[in-house]
Amino acid sequence: MAQSVRDDSLIAFFTDSLSQEADLIYRFVFALSLNRKDASQLVAMTYKSVLSDLANLMAQGTTQIRIRLLKQAWAAVKALGNSTPNETSGFSKFLTPLAKEVRAALLLVDYAGLSAVEGADVLGCSPELMRQYMATGRKALTQWA
Amino acid sequence: MAQKPTELTGEQLVFAYLAEYLDDDLPSSIRESYIDSLKKVDPKETLPEQFKDARGRMQLALQDFALNEQQIRGLHVLVEDDATRAAKEAVESERMERSETWGQVGRWFGYVAVFGLIAGVMFWYFRPPEKAKFNALETLVYEALSMEEDPELKLDLPSSDFKEIRDFVANYPGLDFAPIDMSYPPASWNVMGGSVLDYDVAKIITVQFSHATHAEEKLFLFMFKGHLSQLPKAEKADFEGFEYQTYSSEQINVIAWQGKPDTVALLIGHRNAQDLAKAAKALN
Secondary structure (H helix, E strand, O other): OOOOOOOHHHHHHHHHHHHHHHHHHHHHHHHHHOOHHHHHHHHHHHHHHHHHHHHHHHOOOHHHHHHHHHHHHHHHHHHHOOOOOOOOOHHHHHHOOOOHHHHHHHHHHHOOOOOHHHHHHHHOOOHHHHHHHHHHHHHHHHHHO | OOOOOOOOOHHHHHHHOHHHHHOOOOOHHHHHHHHHHHHHHOOOOOHHHHHHHHHHHHHHHHOOOOOOHHHHHHHHOOOOOHHHHHHHHHHHHHHHHHHHHHHHHHHHHHHHHHHHHHHHHHHHHHOOOOOOOOOHHHHHHHHHHHHHHOOOOOOOEEOOOHHHHHHHHHOOOOOOOOOOOOOOOOOOEEEEEEEEEEOOOOEEEEEEEEEOOOOOOEEEEEEEEOOHHHOOOOEEEEEOOEEEEEEEOOOOEEEEEEEEOOEEEEEEEOOOHHHHHHHHHHHO
16 A cells, blocks of 8 residues: 555545546556456556656646556556456457557547547657557457447 | 657558548648548548447447446555545535535525515515504594684685695695695685694695685695505595595595505595595696
């Protein structure tokens, strides 16, 4: 249990505002891990990673907070390494053959509502490469549907 | 990420900018090439709608994945343990309860105030008519008969000048009601003078007239603060639009009307009610 936060306003910010993004982060990391248990762990890792920077986050806007959490989540996915997919839903089957970057691009832009440039910022790639990931993901998506 | 960005192929361009195309938000620098590529990739022009549907399906599918309560609590524990949080929630709950209690008290005060206001308005609206401060009919008939016996006795301002009497009435100081306008003198009647009878409970203006040819016949106009409803119920009548009510006795006849909103006027004489009404209409 990390109990490093003492400031009540930061605690309130964490529990009332930051936690509102938890489901979005969970869906993002699930799409990358295709494993619910790992996804849950990745969410916890994501939130732990921002605990020391809550004061700074609290001063930022909603989109910036979302981008920061997604960046941390992406870093956590990479840190966790390969997960063992254990989901059998149609949606999981659609995602499985796609590269993680392609899944991430699809989720960041067409689910989380980021722009291609913001998505590139999250993945740490160029906007051009981001567009390629998006193109691949969207082509697969239209074929899945 | 070690990949080096490469230029998008025609098909990649189409998919990479599909959302912008749907939102009519394509960058102008690629608009032309995008439309060309779209025609080649999607000659049937079904792709944009197909993508829109697929994106909706994906967003819907993602709704199936959400943290459960325990997982969310696990996140909250990162900053605050359960016991502390429970204690805070208890304090907050108590504060809310107290606030709710005061809110209820306030609401009840509000209800009582509104009810009181409604009751007050209803009482004011439906209240019984205020009782007359004096028995106007009996008293003023007596005054009329008394003045008839001795016309000069109670005249503060004896005058045969109608205008002078009208001014006297209109400008008499300290009245708590507005006298009638006394527009015209009644035909065949001469004014004799005016007085103010100052009873403890009310001031009464009186104007005395005598008949032009039978000077011994008198007519008495009285005005005082009040409302017709304070007089005994009587037969109502109408003379050319002039509404009044009548009282009669063996000795004398009386007509009464509402001269002004707060002013009752009586005309007392030996003529019949219609003649009295005719005279009253001229005065009113």
